[in-house]
Amino acid sequence: MELRQILINATSLAVAIISIMLQLGCNDQDERIDELIDKILVQQTQIQNLGTNVESLISQIAQTENGIVNQKEEIKQLRTHITTFEEENVPALIEIIKDQDLVINKLENQIASLENQLPVEVSVKAPENMQYIPAGEFNIGDAFKEGHKDEQPVKSVFIDAFYMDTHEVTVGEYKKFLSETNHLKPNWTKISQYSPTDQHPILYVTWHDAMAYTKWAKKRLPTEAEWEYAARGGLTNQRYPWGNDINSKHVNYKRQVGKTMKVGSYPPNNYGLHDISGNVAEWCLDGYDQTFYNRLARKNPFADGNIQDVIQRVNQIRTFRIIRGGSWDGDENNLRVANRNYRSPSDTDRYFGFRCVKSLKPIEDIRWNNN
Numbered sequence: 001m002e003l004r005q006i007l008i009n010a011t012s013l014a015v016a017i018i019s020i021m022l023q024l025g026c027n028d029q030d031e032r033i034d035e036l037i038d039k040i041l042v043q044q045t046q047i048q049n050l051g052t053n054v055e056s057l058i059s060q061i062a063q064t065e066n067g068i069v070n071q072k073e074e075i076k077q078l079r080t081h082i083t084t085f086e087e088e089n090v091p092a093l094i095e096i097i098k099d100q101d102l103v104i105n106k107l108e109n110q111i112a113s114l115e116n117q118l119p120v121e122v123s124v125k126a127p128e129n130m131q132y133i134p135a136g137e138f139n140i141g142d143a144f145k146e147g148h149k150d151e152q153p154v155k156s157v158f159i160d161a162f163y164m165d166t167h168e169v170t171v172g173e174y175k176k177f178l179s180e181t182n183h184l185k186p187n188w189t190k191i192s193q194y195s196p197t198d199q200h201p202i203l204y205v206t207w208h209d210a211m212a213y214t215k216w217a218k219k220r221l222p223t224e225a226e227w228e229y230a231a232r233g234g235l236t237n238q239r240y241p242w243g244n245d246i247n248s249k250h251v252n253y254k255r256q257v258g259k260t261m262k263v264g265s266y267p268p269n270n271y272g273l274h275d276i277s278g279n280v281a282e283w284c285l286d287g288y289d290q291t292f293y294n295r296l297a298r299k300n301p302f303a304d305g306n307i308q309d310v311i312q313r314v315n316q317i318r319t320f321r322i323i324r325g326g327s328w329d330g331d332e333n334n335l336r337v338a339n340r341n342y343r344s345p346s347d348t349d350r351y352f353g354f355r356c357v358k359s360l361k362p363i364e365d366i367r368w369n370n371n
Contacts, residue, residue: 129167133271136234139237140293140301142154146239147333148340151293154293159229162359163357164355167275168202169353171201174186190204202354203351205353208317214356223285224284227324231269233270240336249266249267251278251279266278280328282324287322288342300366321342
């Protein structure tokens with residue numbers, strides 16, 4: 001019931017008051033009655049105004065409730081639109097971003113490749129007894145899953161161009177190094193048993209010996225990734241530097257000769273490298289890391305992080321170092337280009353020697369471990 005429906009006029013109010021006062025035995029109270037009537041009428045007016053205000057507030061509350069309902073509906077519709085957008089458009093946007101990332105990566109690799117590519121007439125002028133290895137991408141690791149877990153996962157990496165020795169460092173070349181330095185001489189009796197001439201590969205040398213030689217020669221040892229890239233000679237997913245099959249026409253292995261052969265005795269791979277597999281296994285610059293391929297950088301990966309630091313503190317290095325390529329004693333598995341081996345940097349043996357590489361750019365200008 002609205003408040004104004006219960007309002008009464010002054011006459012009715014006066015009659016009601018007089019009646020009540022008579023019942024109570026009150027006489028001659030005209031002034032008191034008039035005063036009461038005035039107060040009641042004032043209060044009645046206030047009540048009437050209050051009723052109007054209440055009705056106005058009720059109307060405003062109703063409008064607010066309607067607004068809230070409308071806003072809830074709009075929010076619901078907005079959420080529906082967002083969900084639909086996410087379901088229909090976000091996956092497509094993600095794929096577009098991925099595609100663009102691949103395009104950018106390919107462009108970066110092409111730019112890096114162009115930076116490293118040399119004209120044919122210049123590449124022929126590689127340093128004496130070295131071969132030019134062009135920049136490019138390859139899949140590092142065991143695509144056949146025939147080796148150890150440390151050869152997985154297979155990943156595509158980019159390698160800057162460099163030069164690599166055509167053959168393993170020979171006994172004669174190592175003798176020249178010794179004649180011009182004060183480096184400790186090896187056990188020639190042991191060496192001559194398996195490498196009898198100056199044209200045979202040097203062996204019984206430690207990783208530290210190899211590093212000392214490369215410093216003297218103004219070269220360095222190859223990184224593990226550079227070694228495998230060069231050994232593959234541009235072939236994709238092949239077991240050996242020449243293909244998937246192996247025989248004694250390709251390589252000195254499995255004790256078929258019983259010692260090393262003169263360097264260059266077997267056909268080179270497609271990059272002109274002789275004995276990159278077999279004859280003697282070869283020291284690499286990297287330390288051994290069983291899980292290295294899990295975190296392999298996309299460009300010029302190197303296991304020890306800072307290549308300059310390793311070269312500068314070579315005499316303090318005591319961690320296992322990578323050996324690649326298999327030897328005259330190794331079997332088919334050892335000679336796979338993906339096969340990884342390692343030894344202490346102070347070890348020597350009749351099964352391993354080394355070869356050198358040389359960067360086209362200053363080593364500090366190469367983006368090592370770049371993603």
